[in-house]
Amino acid sequence: MKSRLFAGAVPRLASVAMLLGIWYAAAWMPAKPLLPPPHQVLIYLVQDVQKPEIWKHLGVTLMRIFLGFGLSMAIAIPFGIALGFSAFARQLFGSWVVIGLMIPSLVFIILAYTSIGLNEFAAVVAAALAVVWVLTINIWESAKAVDVKLIQMARAFGLSPIRIVTSVVLPQLAASLMASARFGLGLVWKMVLFVELLGRSNGIGYQIEYYHQLFDLGRVLEYTVFFVAIMLLIEVVVLGGIERRLFRWRPAARLA
Amino acid sequence: MSVSIAIRDFAKEFQTADGSRLRVLENVDLQVTPGEFVTILGPSGCGKSTLLNALSGLDTSFEGKVEIGRSAVGAAKPRIAYLFQEPRLLPWRTVRGNIEFALDAARVPKLEWAARCERWLQAVGLASFADYFPLQLSGGMQQRVSIARAFSIEPELLLMDEPFSALDEITALRMRQLLLSLWEADRRTVLFVTHNSLESVYLSDRIVVMKSGPNSRICDEIGLGHLRRPRTYDDPAQYETQRAVLATLMRYV
Ligand SMILES: Nc1ncnc2c1ncn2[C@@H]1O[C@H](COP(=O)(O)OP(=O)(O)OP(=O)(O)O)[C@@H](O)[C@H]1O
Numbered sequence: 001m002k003s004r005l006f007a008g009a010v011p012r013l014a015s016v017a018m019l020l021g022i023w024y025a026a027a028w029m030p031a032k033p034l035l036p037p038p039h040q041v042l043i044y045l046v047q048d049v050q051k052p053e054i055w056k057h058l059g060v061t062l063m064r065i066f067l068g069f070g071l072s073m074a075i076a077i078p079f080g081i082a083l084g085f086s087a088f089a090r091q092l093f094g095s096w097v098v099i100g101l102m103i104p105s106l107v108f109i110i111l112a113y114t115s116i117g118l119n120e121f122a123a124v125v126a127a128a129l130a131v132v133w134v135l136t137i138n139i140w141e142s143a144k145a146v147d148v149k150l151i152q153m154a155r156a157f158g159l160s161p162i163r164i165v166t167s168v169v170l171p172q173l174a175a176s177l178m179a180s181a182r183f184g185l186g187l188v189w190k191m192v193l194f195v196e197l198l199g200r201s202n203g204i205g206y207q208i209e210y211y212h213q214l215f216d217l218g219r220v221l222e223y224t225v226f227f228v229a230i231m232l233l234i235e236v237v238v239l240g241g242i243e244r245r246l247f248r249w250r251p252a253a254r255l256a
Numbered sequence: 257m258s259v260s261i262a263i264r265d266f267a268k269e270f271q272t273a274d275g276s277r278l279r280v281l282e283n284v285d286l287q288v289t290p291g292e293f294v295t296i297l298g299p300s301g302c303g304k305s306t307l308l309n310a311l312s313g314l315d316t317s318f319e320g321k322v323e324i325g326r327s328a329v330g331a332a333k334p335r336i337a338y339l340f341q342e343p344r345l346l347p348w349r350t351v352r353g354n355i356e357f358a359l360d361a362a363r364v365p366k367l368e369w370a371a372r373c374e375r376w377l378q379a380v381g382l383a384s385f386a387d388y389f390p391l392q393l394s395g396g397m398q399q400r401v402s403i404a405r406a407f408s409i410e411p412e413l414l415l416m417d418e419p420f421s422a423l424d425e426i427t428a429l430r431m432r433q434l435l436l437s438l439w440e441a442d443r444r445t446v447l448f449v450t451h452n453s454l455e456s457v458y459l460s461d462r463i464v465v466m467k468s469g470p471n472s473r474i475c476d477e478i479g480l481g482h483l484r485r486p487r488t489y490d491d492p493a494q495y496e497t498q499r500a501v502l503a504t505l506m507r508y509v
Pocket residue numbers: 270271272278280298299300301302303304305306307451469
């Protein structure tokens with residue numbers, strides 16, 4: 001038990017130390033007076049998390065992320081499954097997805113703001129549009145791997161087509177949907193910062209841009225570190241927890 | 257409780273990769289009376305699974321007529337259970353969950369689920385494994401779950417596509433015994449596919465032999481009324497019959 005817990009502790013500690021070392025070295029280089037050392041960022045952070053301001057910005061950003069993420073998944077799941085299973089859907093929408101994937105995210109953000117307006121809804125749509133294509137392709141790929149034999153079994157027992165999707169296809173897709181969800185969330189939150197920077201007046205992305213204008217790199221890094229830490233927590237605790245619960249049936253879970 | 261089967265002038269073509277058409281089955285005729293255990297014996301690739309797929313309703317694009325029992329009268333669709341070569345259990349559901357899945361699909365009222373799970377898991381000797389996941393069971397146990405699942409919906413017709421051919425010999429012997437003891441309790445119509453002549457003789461009332469494809473059809477028929485039930489593995493009459501069945505089979509490959 002002990003050896004497992006501490007296995008690799010030395011190289012991991014060394015990796016953190018090295019990172020901090022590089023940061024300090026860069027901060028103390030005479031040519032770069034703007035980059036603050038890590039402890040300065042930490043001090044900012046400790047001060048700011050005691051004030052409501054940073055939490056307020058976090059709240060709006062998280063809201064946009066979850067709405068954008070939810071919207072993109074709600075579109076990508078049915079389309080991805082349809083593309084995986086139906087030749088007709090592939091002929092109809094296959095090229096849309098490929099083209100959508102090629103269009104730079106910036107274009108979608110500009111399009112959303114100019115056609116919908118500079119509002120919350122446009123921000124969510126922009127974030128969703130920027131990532132929905134790659135998510136759809138992801139789910140499309142995994143739909144190809146669904147076990148047709150189980151579908152046949154369900155049909156032979158007389159299960160209705162809708163129930164086959166919900167009880168046989170979706171559970172098989174769950175693993176790859178989970179992977180897509182993690183991947184999608186990672187993409188959406190980067191897009192949301194971009195979306196905020198281009199057209200909102202609050203949120204973490206806006207704050208980062210604001211401090212950038214003031215050349216306050218310490219605050220920029222403070223917001224970045226804060227936000228990354230929160231997203232990491234969501235990723236590991238929330239999504240990781242769901243994943244463990246969802247895949248109890250796997251043999252790996254039995255060996256553990 | 258059980259249904260009859262009438263297959264008349266059945267034919268099936270597949271589109272092959274190069275665009276031409278492959279006529280797998282032609283002029284297939286088969287009548288099965290209610291409660292009869294009929295085995296289809298034929299070489300690999302002759303179209304046995306193809307025929308079962310048509311009977312089960314999985315495949316609807318064939319020529320000819322396929323009638324199952326009272327469905328012709330316009331009554332509710334007959335209850336069909338299909339046992340495959342592999343267990344085909346849903347790995348994310350427990351053993352009980354898998355049986356409930358079939359009960360749900362077959363529209364068995366929820367009130368009966370617990371009793372039926374209990375009864376059929378008991379029947380296949382897996383009552384204490386109800387809360388296991390399939391991947392926690394051996395291959396033979398998984399196939400027993402799939403047998404319990406098939407019987408649990410109390411089907412009027414059981415279609416079995418080489419359900420024991422992937423098992424080791426000892427397990428397969430036990431499974432055949434189990435199958436017969438379950439079947440003899442309330443004889444449901446069974447159409448059983450195999451290429452094992454010994455298995456076909458041990459299990460069935462009648463064997464129909466298919467020739468090798470393409471254009472395969474049923475070309476011979478062997479009644480087994482002279483073999484008494486319950487059957488045992490050490491009945492010499494069975495060995496005699498098996499030799500005759502094997503000789504017949506060899507004539508058509
Ligand atoms: N979907 C399909 N498309 C094209 N050809 C098919 C298809 N399904 C089956 N066939 C062909 O039909 C023939 C019969 O197949 P089938 O699976 O019914 O044989 P089988 O008698 O069940 O063989 P086995 O005993 O090996 O299971 C084979 O030649 C096979 O290649």
